[in-house]
Amino acid sequence: MLRSTIRAQVRSGLRGLWVRGELPSGAAVLAPSHHSWWDGYVLREVAWQLGQPFCVLMTERQLSIFPFLRLVGAIGAHELRPALRASKTGHWVVVFPEGRLEPLGKVRRIEAGAAWLAGASGAALIPVALRVVLRGQPKPEAYLRFGQAVAGPDLPEALQAELDLLDAELLGSDPEQPLAGYLRLTGGPSVRDGQPDLATRWLARLTR
Template sequence: MVATARTLLFYLLLGLWTIFISSSVILFGLFVPRKRRHQLFVQPYGRGVMLLCRVICGVGYRIVGREHIPQGSAVIAANHQSTWETFFLQTLLTPQAQVVKKELMSIPFFGWAFRLLCAIPIDRGNPKKALMKIIQAGSDYLTEGFWVLVFPEGTRRPAGSPGRFTQGAAAMATRSGKPILPIAHNAGRCWPGRGWVKVPGTIDVVIGPLIETEGKNSKQITNEAQHWIHTTLAEIDPQVPAAESTESL
């Protein structure tokens, strides 16, 4: 009952915080250079969500591997277990563009604000078209100096059951000549992807060494990113099976 009450309070304040930030973007976003909008609006939004999560729900986090973050931009490839990481990863690197499902653009306030930010909306019902848009738009953002966040699993996966990676992130990195920064986390243990009650605890986030693209094709890069993330998940979450060979991708 306590966890349920805390979660209800969290979502109430999250809704108010979302309306406030979204309204700020809608009112003032056009007056801010595009490359600064993430830093001025999205990063504070994510930090506010992390604060609410920690204070109200008792969910904190610890990060290992900050030294692997490069000076320039890269493709961020992370596993996807919940909504938590979509908030958290906005606080870590800026400026940033994120691949999102197009349905989010229709949500009142939130979606309207998203249209003024650097999002790459895709139709997951049309994988081929979505892949082409990810590669084209993502490469353009990377060339401009943006980080681009991609969840190669495509959709949220239950904690302890990582999914196979698509090649969109790798194709984008190859086209732009940028590396991939792999990130593994076990957020699903505290913020279940298919549940709404938050479980107090500490989320582990591990930032891996850069995956360079020179001399590799998309399949090789995808294999490397998937293997590193799955191996790391097995280390920070005992319920995740050891990584298997990805040569069949």
């Protein structure tokens, strides 16, 4: 029930979800940028689509507000043993290395947790640029750019590099079209694709 609710929320709340890069097929510590309320749900949806075991570290404050998210893979940010066990048994473990939701822009800080977990478990450490942006459609769009595995000390530079590439792609694109080179995982055609929704068609008919 909770899984269906979250997936329906992603599909109804976002225009679509697109990914680029090589998605790890097994154990990995994902280190994404964190600038949007949607970020955890978006990553959870990607894992569901791939059938990939998944968990995400959340602050104790967030878990006290949303305790039900434990049922779909959330664990406390200080629960290192469950996180380590998950990363050793083939899960994607999501650790937001900035440690909290940050404003859009450059990476301001990187905490040590993601690098430590990858080193302790032997899992690949993957920087992920993640942007949820409102462009030329009524709903926001989610884009994820998966980088290559890196060593812990290289994570800040690697994550910033992926973000710079994604931001440049967004700035140089037609805002009414999805980014070129990205695979659509969820979402339907855009208004410009020639498939306006029922409400748009109805309003157009009334105003002819």
